[in-house]
Amino acid sequence: MEQYVLSVKVENRTGVLARVVGLFSARGYNIDSLSVSKTEDIDVSIITIVVHGDDRVIEQVKKQLNKLIDVIKVYDHTEIPSAQREIAIVKIQLTPAKRVEVFQIAQTFGAEIIDISQKALSLEVVGHPSKVENFIEIIRNYGIKELIRSGRISFARDRA
């Protein structure tokens, strides 16, 4: 099953998110990642959905999404040039001895230190999902105590 990235422009109203995700859950699809937020227009929100599925079923879900009255437009970002971003915050157990090593990794990934104590260090990394994934894999060696990730957002680039 392939991974799909859908960017759904909707009316900023109560219940819209439930309508949108209901179309996936009704088909037994687990959404991998979800983000919802306001846009430049206060009446419009964008829902970014990352989901694995069979292409015919996803095609059908896209049509069903378009049928929802509160959905203004559905954009499929799966195969178009787009900037895709996620945030992860990770807390690791860390003795002062290993700090320099971790700082170097953080620097390589452009990760920011958001909390530090005698025994632990919390880092925030922002970027393409594959970069976030790589960062987590590397940092895993130091013993992750807590990990939290945002839903993905996706921004279509202008075509040349």
Add this chain to the structure above:
Amino acid sequence: MKGARQVIESLIKENVDYMFGYPGGVLIPIFHELFDSPIKFILSRHEQGAIHAADGYARATGKPGICIATSGPGATNIITGLATAHMDSVPLVVITGQVSTEMIGNDAFQEADVTGITRPVTKHNYLVQDIHDLARIIKEAFYIATTGRPGPVLIDIPVNISNTDCEYNYEKPVDLRGYKPVYEGHPVQIKKAAKMISEAKKPVIYSGGGVILGNASKELTEFAKKTGIPVTTTLLGLGAFPETDELSLEMLGMHGTYYANHAVNESDLLIAIGARFDDRVTGKIAQFIPNARVIHIDIDPASVSKNVIVDIPIVGDCKLILQELINITEKPDITPWIDEIRQMKLTHPLYYDSESPNLKPQYVVERIYEITKGDAIIATEVGQNQMWAAQFYKFSKPRTFISSGGLGTMGFGLPAAIGAQLGVPGKRVINIAGDGSIQMNIQELIVAVQHRLPVIIAILNNGFLGMVRQWQQLFYDKRYSQTCIKCAPDFVKLAEAYGAVGIRVEDKAGVDDAIKQALAITDRPIVIDFVVEKEENVYPFVPAGGTVKDTILRELA
């Protein structure tokens, strides 16, 4: 103007004549305004009856059906009716009462999350949270319910909104940027379709409920006549094309005619119009129409290429698209094909043992057809009664067959017949029922008595939940688990207890008299208890997931 008053004013502006429903605590302000309004209110005895009646009214008249139910249990009682209408694309505007906005979410008395529960079974729904939105929402609800692919729209109105004042304005036009139905078919697609049709050797028109919803029966008939292409219809498409016409193949699908299924299977071009390739039509999808290309005309883009890959999709209003096709399509040369079909009709007709001395259910349906001269509106319940009605009554006009197709809702027929009779007082409405289904909403009989509606309820009483029994007989070793319902009420006495007329018929000889006697009564409902052959089966029968080659044509000796 108070919210409750705004509701009634808006319904009047939408030309609502009948409204079906049941009152309740949070609806008192609305019923207070309804009391002296010109809208005729039909009080059901169960909210499910109200919504099916609104549905029957809508199917028979083409106008939206209006239903109102109270919060909590009132609203949950209409869920089946919403799902029924949603599956069959019936335009309904449904109002539910809700607890006061500040109580919502507190498990208040008679509270239920109605917009949450109804989301998957409505075309759209609203919870009114601000009185200033009320008029706009009602106007949008009518617009959404009746345009594009029609469907039920629900408005949940908290009681404090009904009691709040604000300035009323119903004139502002509807503007929904996320909802713009397409009506005009793409001209290039239409041209391609016309060319494909004129070159076809074995074309078949497969016409669905959309042709009736889109009021395109006249155009369908003209198109079929002009091109000489045979027409089969779905269950919900019955009446869109006269079944008495020589081009008619009647119904296709699981219990369709053999010649319809054969023709579709052998076709080289299937022209689907307002139909959605339901599993009851296609059987095993991988082996459906092995040699055919497909043109699919439908107003709903999500129906296109959902179950079957389509060669030429045309999204839009079937009436407009058929008008275009009538203008530009050249008649294909299909004489051998028509001969083959004519032969198939002769060798594989619809069959039952009409020589049998026993009272056969099919015979009852045939006699109803003959005696009413096909001019009645037929409602059905669900199961064998529904299939026999579809097979042996020959439908020739749209909106004369009222049946729950997609959801298959037992208990639909009686209330739907009541709604249809109110909407079309000039025609006789006959509910062809089973002894199982009729007991699911029998309480609605009193509504027909109260309003002196001469609805005829023809119960094909075989003492079984016959369709399931038939499957048990054929596929489950005749283990009739919970399908024998011979412990039943005396339907004649039951009718009389309600103030209706009850007639029992136990042999063939009594059928015509009973039907004529019922037709002579015009001021109250009539229940005819036809005690029919107990283990009669519906044939032809393409078993679920089968193909035309698996068709069981008749009882194996």
